[in-house]
Each structure stands twice: as structure tokens, then as C-alpha cells.
Amino acid sequence: MAKALVISAPASGTGKTTLTLALARACRDRGLAVQCFKSGPDYIDPAFHTAATGRPSVNLDSWAMPRAMIGALTARGEDADLILAEGSMGLFDGVATEGASGTGASADIAEMMGWPVLLVLDPAGQAQTAAAVAAGLRDFRRGVRFGGVVLNRVASPRHEDLVRRAMASVGIPVLGALPRHAPIALPERHLGLVQAEEQARLSDLIAEAARLITERIDLDALLQLAECEWKSQDAHSLVRATPPGQxxxxxxxxxxxxxxxxxxxxxxxxxxxxxxxxxxxxxxxxxxxxxxxxxxxxxxxxxxxxxxxxxxxxxxxxxxxxxxxxxxxxxxxxxxxxxxxxxxxxxxxxxxxxxxxxxxxxxxxxxxxxxxxxxxxxxxxxxxxxxxxxxxxxxxxxxxxxxxxxxxxxxxxxxxxxxxxxxxxxxxxxxxxxxxx
CATH class of the missing domain: 3.40.50.880 (Class I glutamine amidotransferase (GATase) domain)
Structure with missing residues (x-):
């Protein structure tokens, strides 16, 4: 059985990239082969994924790419022990008019591939309401399999307990919680993260994040949650794009x-x-x-x-x-x-x-x-x-x-x-x- 997760959130800025990098490195440190993907049009994050896993990451885009192209790209995950597909913006955020195979939303990729969603939720200023947000996302679109939640930037143990109890009441597993002041932020500029090749300490930052994740998230439960029936297309299928020259x-x-x-x-x-x-x-x-x-x-x-x-x-x-x-x-x-x-x-x-x-x-x-x-x-x-x-x-x-x-x-x-x-x-x-x- 394959193991894959789409890491998404209700909105941008909740910590999807940091969590993806940390999970990828933590699982790699366990001896697992991890294949990352990036949902949507982002030319910066794949280089970070590659740094965390040692395997090239590519984009999957349901608005720009036909279904066959997405299938050919995901085939590189066939020999991986775990696939992590980082979403963009909120889980269902895309454009109003469908393109080649969808609206560009991360949920398109989750449904198309049959990969469960791991939600990154920042409950700042909330407690039980965070569970209502998660339940709403879980039930919004039939065909998208909702796996569980990781809480990010939790204020205190009491805050975490309140949110966990609320999640349990609506049947949503909480895989772990990260504190508000976790020292694992990546530097940014106006078009997104500072590029991976410009960061001399990137490997140390990812390793530090992986250590925190290992302490705070139940990786065994996460890997069990990631089990799905996905089977790739022919691993030898090629993505076709006309080169500009020889x-x-x-x-x-x-x-x-x-x-x-x-x-x-x-x-x-x-x-x-x-x-x-x-x-x-x-x-x-x-x-x-x-x-x-x-x-x-x-x-x-x-x-x-x-x-x-x-x-x-x-x-x-x-x-x-x-x-x-x-x-x-x-x-x-x-x-x-x-x-x-x-x-x-x-x-x-x-x-x-x-x-x-x-x-x-x-x-x-x-x-x-x-x-x-x-x-x-x-x-x-x-x-x-x-x-x-x-x-x-x-x-x-x-x-x-x-x-x-x-x-x-x-x-x-x-x-x-x-x-x-x-x-x-x-x-x-x-x-x-x-x-x-």
C-alpha cells in the first residue's frame, strides 16, 4: 500500500512549507525515501524540498497541466516510501474557471491522486472554533479524503488541550502540536522564501525543524494515516514539452x-x-x-x-x-x-x-x-x-x-x-x- 499526504491549510502563512521540510527530513532520518511535490505555481519551494529529501521535487498544477501530465510527474514517487505534496494557499483555493484538469486548488491533486490531506492549522485566537474550521474543510468537498491535523503556533499546554478536546469531539485526529515560538522560521522576501541556494544554513535549519517535529508529532500515526490505494502511471512515462532549441x-x-x-x-x-x-x-x-x-x-x-x-x-x-x-x-x-x-x-x-x-x-x-x-x-x-x-x-x-x-x-x-x-x-x-x- 502506498503512503502519501497532501499538506494543506485553511490559508497561506500557516507553516505548510516548514512542516513539509521537517516531516520530509524526519522521515528520511528514519531511513525512508521521501518524494516531495508542490501543488500550484511556485518555482521556489521545490528547491527546498530537494534539499530536505535528496530527491528532485516538481510542481503539480491542475489548472495548467492536463491529467496525463500530472500522472507522468507523480510516477517518480512510485519507488518512494512516502509522498508529501505541499499545497498552496488554502486547501480549496483556486480560480473560478477550470483549466486543463481543475482550478489549481490543492484539493484537486488530493482528489485526483487519492492522497489524504494533512491539515496545518494555526489556532491563534481560537480554541474550540478551530475544530469547527477543520470540520468544515473536511466536509466541504466529497471525494477529498481528510486525514488529520497538526496544530501550529499553539500558545500553551492549556490551549492545546482545549483544541485537542474539540477536535476529538468531531472525530478529527490531531497528530501533534508545535509551540508558538518554535525557532524554525525560514527567511522571506517579496516573492516568497529566500531561495534555497542563497541560504548557507539551510541544512541546519531543516535538521532543527526535523528534531522538533520528531518530539512533537506522532510520526508512526502519521505514516499510518498516509496509507492509500494510489498507484502511479507507468514509471517510464515522459512529460512532454517542446524544448526551445538543441x-x-x-x-x-x-x-x-x-x-x-x-x-x-x-x-x-x-x-x-x-x-x-x-x-x-x-x-x-x-x-x-x-x-x-x-x-x-x-x-x-x-x-x-x-x-x-x-x-x-x-x-x-x-x-x-x-x-x-x-x-x-x-x-x-x-x-x-x-x-x-x-x-x-x-x-x-x-x-x-x-x-x-x-x-x-x-x-x-x-x-x-x-x-x-x-x-x-x-x-x-x-x-x-x-x-x-x-x-x-x-x-x-x-x-x-x-x-x-x-x-x-x-x-x-x-x-x-x-x-x-x-x-x-x-x-x-x-x-x-x-x-x-
Whole structure:
């Protein structure tokens, strides 16, 4: 019998990531092979999962991905002793209009796979009402199997006892409780957690969290709760995604890191070679590459360095004279003429597109995106339909080049972030997740 859990919550900010990492490491310390997944469009958390388990983690997204693609991705958990799928936002939170196989809610993945839900509940300011919240989530959607609850940030032993008694009265198992001041918080910034590769003490933080979890949570009961009838698809099935080229120059450093692991795996599986280079280290794309891809990231935090790195800018400009260059979100901004940072200072970018962006007045852009290409871009023909998402705080000051695509949100409304193209260069504000079928 398989063992799997979807770790979810009533809302964001309740501690899902920390609990997932701690459980993954604690179970790994027991000698179990743990496979993590991330439900929804998040390009940061999978790297933390990989650090905790030693196994690559990938995203599962019911709005962007068809059911067959999700099945192929989950097949990597077939040889694991435990699967932990970390949810996003609240358990049932998604968009109003269904996409490829659902609304993007974590509950979609739980129901689709038959994986039980472990709820992380923060009962701050509550006692018995916390049980009413948990019972409401348990009964909200038929087909989603509710397993039990872990209480997070409990104020005192008396507080814990009150909540436990209330949970018992409605038949909800409590697997454990963590104190309010547990010293296991992970550092954050405006787009989420500080990236895993930027944290020198990450392994120590995860180990510390795992020790606390081992003391406070009944892992034997949790593993029993995780038992389910799930059986994966063919373990050899492949996720198919058209690579942008045969030899791909991929920008990769602290400023360029937001690309989904399943895409890189699919590109390699299709026979492409990926060659990384670091713009922050003033490196240009390898001259042997036939296409260059600049992922999203944090150009606003490194705009001065990027502007000063003349070799990178010159090499990219020379590359773009004869070969395709594509940028996503932060990469798109760097392909533009300039970026205004949060202090109002303008930094000159590569000038391959006319895009001007500013972080001086931050405004969040967030949501799923459906794009129909007006012209070809690397790996895709004109008219191709792509699914992805947008998440950034930049404002467009100018976007003078021809639009790359008609871009709509999950409800079909047009959005102004159309991307643009000029010569061999193209860029978008949305992050590609899957090709629409």
C-alpha cells in the first residue's frame, strides 16, 4: 500500500512549507525515501524540498497541466516510501474557471491522486472554533479524503488541550502540536522564501525543524494515516514539452533562477543540452548554443551589477544578432532598455527590447495566464497556446515593441502584459508551465 499526504491549510502563512521540510527530513532520518511535490505555481519551494529529501521535487498544477501530465510527474514517487505534496494557499483555493484538469486548488491533486490531506492549522485566537474550521474543510468537498491535523503556533499546554478536546469531539485526529515560538522560521522576501541556494544554513535549519517535529508529532500515526490505494502511471512515462532549441544557453544564478524543474527535465529528455551561464558573474551565453533563455528571478535586487557587467550585455547583444533569445518575467525585464529600482534609480539593461519597468511603485501582478502566440518564439510556432502564471511587482513604463501574444487571465479577460518581440528577441511576463492541449 502506498503512503502519501497532501499538506494543506485553511490559508497561506500557516507553516505548510516548514512542516513539509521537517516531516520530509524526519522521515528520511528514519531511513525512508521521501518524494516531495508542490501543488500550484511556485518555482521556489521545490528547491527546498530537494534539499530536505535528496530527491528532485516538481510542481503539480491542475489548472495548467492536463491529467496525463500530472500522472507522468507523480510516477517518480512510485519507488518512494512516502509522498508529501505541499499545497498552496488554502486547501480549496483556486480560480473560478477550470483549466486543463481543475482550478489549481490543492484539493484537486488530493482528489485526483487519492492522497489524504494533512491539515496545518494555526489556532491563534481560537480554541474550540478551530475544530469547527477543520470540520468544515473536511466536509466541504466529497471525494477529498481528510486525514488529520497538526496544530501550529499553539500558545500553551492549556490551549492545546482545549483544541485537542474539540477536535476529538468531531472525530478529527490531531497528530501533534508545535509551540508558538518554535525557532524554525525560514527567511522571506517579496516573492516568497529566500531561495534555497542563497541560504548557507539551510541544512541546519531543516535538521532543527526535523528534531522538533520528531518530539512533537506522532510520526508512526502519521505514516499510518498516509496509507492509500494510489498507484502511479507507468514509471517510464515522459512529460512532454517542446524544448526551445538543441543547445540551450540558460542564465542561472541568484538573479535568474525561476524556471520549473519539470520543464528542464523534459527538455533534456527530448535530447537537448542545457548549458548554464551567470550574468551576475559577467558571463555571456556559450557561443556553441543555438538559443538563449533568461528565466525570471530578482533583477531588481541586482540591477546595478547587471548594468555594470559590460561583457554579459555585449555577449548577449552579439548572440541575439543571429540566434533566438527569450526572457521570462525578470529575464524579460533585463532584455529591455532599463529597470528603475525601488529607490527610483534607473539602471540600463541590454536594450534588446524597448521595455521599461519600474519597482519604484510596487504593484502585485499575480494569476494564471493563457497565451496565444502572435508570432513564433523559441520552441513554439505562431498560434501556439501556452499555460503559465504571472507573479511580479514591476510596473510597465513602456512596452513599445510588437506584442508577442494575446494573453488572458484564468477567466478569459485580456491582460496588458502581452510580452513583446523584436528581431530574434522575445519576452513575456508569464512563466511557462505547460503547452495547452
Amino acid at each position: 543547445r540551450i544557453a540558460l542564465a542561472r544564478d541568484a538573479a535568474f533562477s525561476f524556471i520549473y524543474p519539470h520543464l528542464l527535465e523534459a527538455w533534456r529528455a527530448a535530447g537537448s543540452e542545457i548549458m548554464t551561464f551567470s550574468p551576475l558573474a559577467d558571463e555571456g551565453p556559450p557561443d556553441t548554443a543555438d538559443v538563449c533563455w533568461l528565466p525570471g528571478g530578482y533583477p531588481e535586487l541586482h540591477a546595478g551589477t547587471i548594468a555594470a557587467n559590460r561583457h554579459f550585455r555585449g555577449a548577449l547583444q552579439a548572440f541575439a544578432e543571429t540566434r533566438p533569445v527569450h526572457g521570462e518575467c525578470g529575464g524579460y525585464m533585463v532584455l529591455g532598455s532599463g529597470v528603475v529600482d525601488a529607490k527610483g534609480e534607473r539602471h540600463e539593461m541590454t536594450g534588446l527590447l524597448g521595455l521599461e519597468t519600474s519597482f519604484a511603485k510596487r504593484r502585485m501582478h499575480l494569476g494564471y495566464r493563457h497565451a496565444e502566440l502572435n508570432v513564433p518564439m523559441p520552441g513554439q510556432q505562431s498560434g501556439a497556446c501556452l499555460r503559465g502564471h504571472e507573479f511580479h511587482y514591476a510596473s510597465i513604463l513602456a512596452q513599445p515593441d510588437a506584442p508577442l501574444a494575446r494573453v488572458r487571465d484564468a477567466n478569459g479577460a485580456d491582460v496588458p502584459e502581452t510580452g513583446s518581440h523584436r528581431g530574434h528577441v522575445s519576452g513575456t511576463f508569464f512563466h511557462l508551465i505547460a503547452e495547452a492541449v
